[in-house]
Amino acid sequence: MEEQEIHINQQHHRRPIGRFGWGVVLIFIGFIFLAQQFGWLGPNFNWWAIFIFIPAFGSLVEAVNLYQKRGRFDMAVRSSLGSGLVILTVALMFLFDLNWTVWWPLMLIVPGFAMLLGGFDFTGSSASSGREVVTMGFWIGLGVMYLGAGFLSHNLHLTANWPWFGLGRWWAVAILVPAAGALINALVLAIRIGRVNAAVIGLLIFALCAATVGLVALLGLSWNLLGPVLLILVGIAVLFGVFSR
Numbered sequence: 001m002e003e004q005e006i007h008i009n010q011q012h013h014r015r016p017i018g019r020f021g022w023g024v025v026l027i028f029i030g031f032i033f034l035a036q037q038f039g040w041l042g043p044n045f046n047w048w049a050i051f052i053f054i055p056a057f058g059s060l061v062e063a064v065n066l067y068q069k070r071g072r073f074d075m076a077v078r079s080s081l082g083s084g085l086v087i088l089t090v091a092l093m094f095l096f097d098l099n100w101t102v103w104w105p106l107m108l109i110v111p112g113f114a115m116l117l118g119g120f121d122f123t124g125s126s127a128s129s130g131r132e133v134v135t136m137g138f139w140i141g142l143g144v145m146y147l148g149a150g151f152l153s154h155n156l157h158l159t160a161n162w163p164w165f166g167l168g169r170w171w172a173v174a175i176l177v178p179a180a181g182a183l184i185n186a187l188v189l190a191i192r193i194g195r196v197n198a199a200v201i202g203l204l205i206f207a208l209c210a211a212t213v214g215l216v217a218l219l220g221l222s223w224n225l226l227g228p229v230l231l232i233l234v235g236i237a238v239l240f241g242v243f244s245r
Contacts, residue, residue, distance in 0.1 A: 059084030082114025108148030115141030139181025
């Protein structure tokens with residue numbers, strides 16, 4: 001009986017969140033239309049893009065509802081939040097008629113941020129060795145965001161403020177970031193479980209391969225060296241796994 005009352009109370013507290021979210025959406029759309037009628041938004045304002053906000057806010061409200069229902073920031077919540085942010089970015093770009101040739105890197109930065117969120121483990125689980133594999137999303141998302149930030153700084157002519165992005169092969173760092181992340185995750189996992197298992201070897205192989213590609217690109221070396229070097233590094237990683245058992 002008490003469990004039923006708790007369940008009913010939880011449902012009672014969850015429902016206003018959805019109504020509140022959609023109420024905010026309607027008020028927002030109403031204010032946008034009102035501002036357009038008074039000419040406050042300028043001639044380049046695309047009012048029809050407002051309707052793209054509906055699925056965006058729908059995903060964000062769904063993320064809030066899922067978090068409230070499950071009590072943790074799990075993969076379903078992060079997925080809804082990430083998709084909502086991506087759609088919201090597209091809506092804003094259309095709404096304010098932003099130049100896509102300039103602002104297209106946002107389509108790297110925002111999905112990268114969504115991937116970064118997906119890489120966090122808020123469940124508190126420590127038993128599964130796959131936890132570090134999941135957090136690779138953080139490193140990959142960080143690399144993608146870095147790549148988008150570099151392209152955006154070039155498009156906005158901000159390389160004087162960010163001189164690193166003015167270097168010829170700055171983009172290669174986006175490959176080295178997940179390589180470093182894989183190495184860190186492999187070490188953390190090996191220390192946690194006290195041995196080298198298949199997950200550790202897989203992370204090490206990924207780290208070595210990505211680091212090799214990134215360094216070849218960053219240093220401007222011949223790509224003909226890539227194949228033999230990758231074979232050597234993968235062989236070393238396999239031998240390391242064999243002799244560590």
